[in-house]
Amino acid sequence: xxxxxxxxxxxxxxxxxxxxxxxxxxxxxxxxxxxxxxxxxxxxxxxxxxxxxxxxxxxxxxxxxxxxxxxxxxxxxxxxxxxxxxxxxxxxxxxxxxxxxxxxxxxxxxxxxxxxxxxxxxxxxxxxxxxxxxxxxxxxxxxxxxxxxxxxxxxxxxxxxxxxxxxxxxxxxxxxxxxxxxxxxxxxxxxxxxxxxxxxxxxxxxxxxxxxxxxxxxxxxxxxxxxxxxxxxxxxxxxxxxxxxxxxxxxxxxxxxxxxxxxxxxxxxxxxxxxxxxxxxxxxxxxxxxxxxxxxxxxxxxxxxxxxxxxxxxxxxxxxxxxxxxxxxxxxxxxxxxxxxxxxxxxxxxxxxxxxxxxxxxxxxxxxxxxxxxxxxxxxxxxxxxxxxxxxxxxxxxxxxxxxxxxxxxxxxxxxxxxxxxxxxxxxxxxxxxxxxxxxxxxxxxxxxxxxxxxxxxxxxxxxxxxxxxxxxxxxxxxxxxxxxxxxxxxxxxxxxxxxxxxxxxxxxxxxxxxxxxxxxxxxxxxxxxxxxxxxxxxxxxxxxxxx
Numbered sequence: 238x239x240x241x242x243x244x245x246x247x248x249x250x251x252x253x254x255x256x257x258x259x260x261x262x263x264x265x266x267x268x269x270x271x272x273x274x275x276x277x278x279x280x281x282x283x284x285x286x287x288x289x290x291x292x293x294x295x296x297x298x299x300x301x302x303x304x305x306x307x308x309x310x311x312x313x314x315x316x317x318x319x320x321x322x323x324x325x326x327x328x329x330x331x332x333x334x335x336x337x338x339x340x341x342x343x344x345x346x347x348x349x350x351x352x353x354x355x356x357x358x359x360x361x362x363x364x365x366x367x368x369x370x371x372x373x374x375x376x377x378x379x380x381x382x383x384x385x386x387x388x389x390x391x392x393x394x395x396x397x398x399x400x401x402x403x404x405x406x407x408x409x410x411x412x413x414x415x416x417x418x419x420x421x422x423x424x425x426x427x428x429x430x431x432x433x434x435x436x437x438x439x440x441x442x443x444x445x446x447x448x449x450x451x452x453x454x455x456x457x458x459x460x461x462x463x464x465x466x467x468x469x470x471x472x473x474x475x476x477x478x479x480x481x482x483x484x485x486x487x488x489x490x491x492x493x494x495x496x497x498x499x500x501x502x503x504x505x506x507x508x509x510x511x512x513x514x515x516x517x518x519x520x521x522x523x524x525x526x527x528x529x530x531x532x533x534x535x536x537x538x539x540x541x542x543x544x545x546x547x548x549x550x551x552x553x554x555x556x557x558x559x560x561x562x563x564x565x566x567x568x569x570x571x572x573x574x575x576x577x578x579x580x581x582x583x584x585x586x587x588x589x590x591x592x593x594x595x596x597x598x599x600x601x602x603x604x605x606x607x608x609x610x611x612x613x614x615x616x617x618x619x620x621x622x623x624x625x626x627x628x629x630x631x632x633x634x635x636x637x638x639x640x641x642x643x644x645x646x647x648x649x650x651x652x653x654x655x656x657x658x659x660x661x662x663x664x665x666x667x668x669x670x671x672x673x674x675x676x677x678x679x680x681x682x683x684x685x686x687x688x689x690x691x692x693x694x695x696x697x698x699x700x701x702x703x704x705x706x707x708x709x710x711x712x713x714x715x716x717x718x719x720x721x722x723x724x725x726x727x728x729x730x731x732x733x734x735x736x737x738x739x740x741x742x743x744x745x746x747x748x749x750x751x752x753x754x755x756x757x758x759x760x761x762x763x764x765x766x767x768x769x770x771x772x773x774x775x776x777x778x779x780x781x782x783x784x785x
Contacts (some may be wrong), residue, residue, distance in 0.1 A: 255583040279316055279775065283311050285454050286772055289357055289511045292457055295347070296356050301346075303356030306457070307401055310358045311335075314455050315403075322436050322775040326449040328363050328427040330404035332370050332460065338401050347502050351647045353514050353541075355399030360459040362425070362447050362494035364412055365502065366390045371402075375422025375493045378644050379636040383625040390523045391460060391502045398503060398518040407446030412467060414495050414610060415540035415637075416444075416648040418711040420760025421445055421471075423643045429672040430708060433773035434740055438703035440714070441471040447505045450474035452773055458506045458515055460547035462608065464495040466700075466719035468503045473699035473743025475772055476733050478760070480504045480512040481719075484726035484752045485531045488523035494617055496546055497528070498671065499723055507770065509732060509761040513643040516753065519646035546765040548758035550583030552650045555590035555690050556748075557697040561716030567737030568698045568716075577697070577743045584759075587690050598677035602724050604670035611656040630657050647708045678725035687749055693753070694759050699743035701733040702766040702779075730760045733770040739780035741770075 239783050262409035284292070284306070290763045295301035299738035309331060318327050331337070350356070358594050361367065364375045366385035377462045390395065394404060407427035413419055421442030422430035430445040432438040433453040440449045446463025448471035461468045461480045472479025481503045520536040537543075556576060562568050579586050611630055618628045627633045634653050637644045659667075686692065701715025722729035727750050734744035744763065746756045765771075 256414050257611045273341065273756060279321060282309075282313055282454055284313075287457070288508050289353060289457055289506075289514050292357055293350070293353055293355070296350070297394050300650065303341045304335055304403060306356065307334045307338040307358050307403065307636040310456055311401060312721065317453055317455065317775075321386035322431065322433065324433060324453055324455075325428040326407055326425075326453065326455060327360065327444040328374075328376065328405045328407050328446065329371055331398045331473060332403055334358070334401055334403050341399055341401065341650030344399075351397075351399035351664050352518070354395065354518055354546050356401065357399075358401045358403040359395060359405045360450050360456040361392060362444050362459070363424075364460050364462060365392055365460060366491035366493075367392050367402060367405075369402070372394055372424055372492065373405070374730050375412060376408050376426050377633075378425045378640060380625060380707045381426065381626050383621055384407050385491060386620075387491065390488035390489065390521075390525065391519050393769060394519050395460075395680065400518070406444070406450050406459055409442030409445055411460065411697060412443040412464065412493070412495055414606070414652055415650050417651050418648040420647060420706065420708055421712055422449075422563050422706075425710070429708075431706070432703045432740075433775055434476060435703065435776050436778040437705055437778050438740065439474070439706050441474040441700070441703065443467040444471050444479075444505060444568075444682075446655055446698065448472050448477055448479070449504050451475070451477045451507060453775075454772070458504060458511050458612055460502050460515075461505045462492060462500065462502045463719075464716055465602070465723035468505060469699055469719050469729050469743070470717055470774065472505055472702040473731045473733075473745070474741060476773065478504075478506050478509050478764075479731045479734070480516060480753075481722065481729040482516065482520075482533070482753060483526035483728045485526075486536055486728075486751070486753065487519050488521070488526040488529050490523055494610070494613035496606050497613055498674070499726060503547035506742065509730070509757060509764050510541060510544055512730070513544060513757050513761075532751070537754060540753065540757055543757045544761045545758050546746070546762055548762035549579060549582070552584045552693045552755075552759055553691055554579055554584045554586050554759070555692045556586060556588035557592060557696045557718065557721075559697060559716065559718045560699060562595055562698050562718070565701050565716065568701050568742060571735035571737070571742045572698050572744070575696070575763070575767075578763060582762055582766050587692070588697060590686055590690060590692070590695065592682055593679040594682045594684050595721075598724060599672055599720070601670040601677070602720070605655045605674055607652070608659045608667040608670075611659050614661050629646045648711060650651060655773045674724050678721055683721055683747070683749060684727055688776060693748070693755055695747045697745050697747070698734075699745045702737045702740040704744065718745055726750065728756055729754050731757045732760045732764050736771065739774075
């Protein structure tokens with residue numbers, strides 16, 4: 238999706254009492270707007286902040302089983318998703334999760350583990366296709382009940398690695414590409430996802446549920462997807478690690494698309510080590526996605542080998558100050574502290590680094606995304622079976638209009654209409670906009686500045702503090718730095734860096750294509766030096782009174 242967005246709905250499930258059903262959507266019919274979020278004090282959770290490595294050690298020792306992990310996370314979802322703080326981070330859970338876990342436990346006893354993800358419960362954003370009993374809808378009622386014929390490539394890779402696909406995470410409907418006045422974290426199937434640090438604040442989007450679920454320990458880890466900011470923005474505002482890989486490192490096959498030029502899936506985790514563990518399982522060449530052909534020989538089988546607590550020493554790091562974050566005192570204070578850490582850990586810091594094309598390709602990016610969305614979505618929808626409610630963008634528009642009261646109670650579908658009006662990808666307007674994007678973001682953008690300053694990485698504040706959910710006035714946003722990495726297709730990793738009034742702030746590490754090993758090394762060293770992540774406390778609002 239193009240940049241951070243948000244709004245307000247605080248939806249609560251009408252049938253929230255009792256045990257969590259193991260099938261069907263968790264969002265719900267009969268949900269109502271709540272003017273004030275409810276303070277919550279969840280029960281102590283035995284797996285709180287547990288890393289993938291720690292969970293795997295427990296599985297190896299017999300302290301855990303895959304079944305016990307699934308049961309623990311399902312219980313946590315039951316407690317926090319539509320009851321208590323009503324996070325609305327999960328749309329539905331996999332009815333077969335416990336059975337899958339039991340089979341993996343039996344396999345472990347007989348053959349040993351497949352690898353570091355064997356038996357680990359992971360949530361997927363609800364635009365990542367799974368050929369099982371969970372649906373894939375991008376949060377939209379227009380795709381309710383839709384099940385693809387085969388897994389998305391990344392879902393299949395997780396299954397092959399032994400992960401348990403726990404369910405689907407809520408998101409900004411259609412990955413925040415339906416309306417210019419949308420609210421991040423709201424979908425017609427999932428309701429309004431809340432930020433677990435302050436329940437009246439937006440989790441950002443579009444991978445809202447993935448970020449909130451990881452932050453709140455509803456899963457061991459999650460997958461999100463990004464077109465522009467949809468991983469790094471919610472990750473930074475929900476206090477977790479978000480890794481947006483080079484476009485082509487992970488296959489997009491089977492993921493509801495916006496743009497084949499910018500889309501990618503990526504890990505959303507509580508630690509850099511967990512993100513590295515996931516990335517190794519996900520990367521690979523896929524004949525269904527020709528962009529992955531360029532990754533041949535460039536992908537690592539194991540990205541955890543690049544975790545080095547002294548990894549910043551000698552690295553040349555540039556500091557970029559995006560105009561959208563100028564003057565934010567909280568962002569500037571955390572960034573100053575982060576720069577001091579980089580220097581203290583031995584990095585050579587060049588501050589500031591100016592990028593000549595900053596702010597000069599937004600209109601071209603929008604044009605490319607509109608064209609791509611029509612072409613790519615029509616291709617995806619055409620491949621769905623006859624049970625799917627819609628098979629073209631035009632049919633989705635008609636469905637939304639027919640069901641306006643349920644699908645469009647707060648914002649409309651201007652972006653859908655603008656995309657539908659676009660012609661084919663052979664149009665000169667499209668080709669010109671695409672050339673502008675590539676030149677401005679790559680050759681005259683990141684490529685140029687990396688060469689000029691001999692940089693290993695570029696850092697920037699990931700964004701400002703989470704804003705208030707507001708369904709009437711839509712997202713207000715608080716700036717961000719995602720666009721250069723997004724439009725160029727280059728990697729971007731955000732790591733918790735600090736807090737303002739109890740709200741998380743992140744630091745982004747950006748690099749050139751295929752530089753994930755470097756970025757993981759630097760992000761891990763920064764994370765280990767700062768230990769900035771703090772678990773959420775599910776406060777009803779931000780801590781506006783400073784304590785001495």
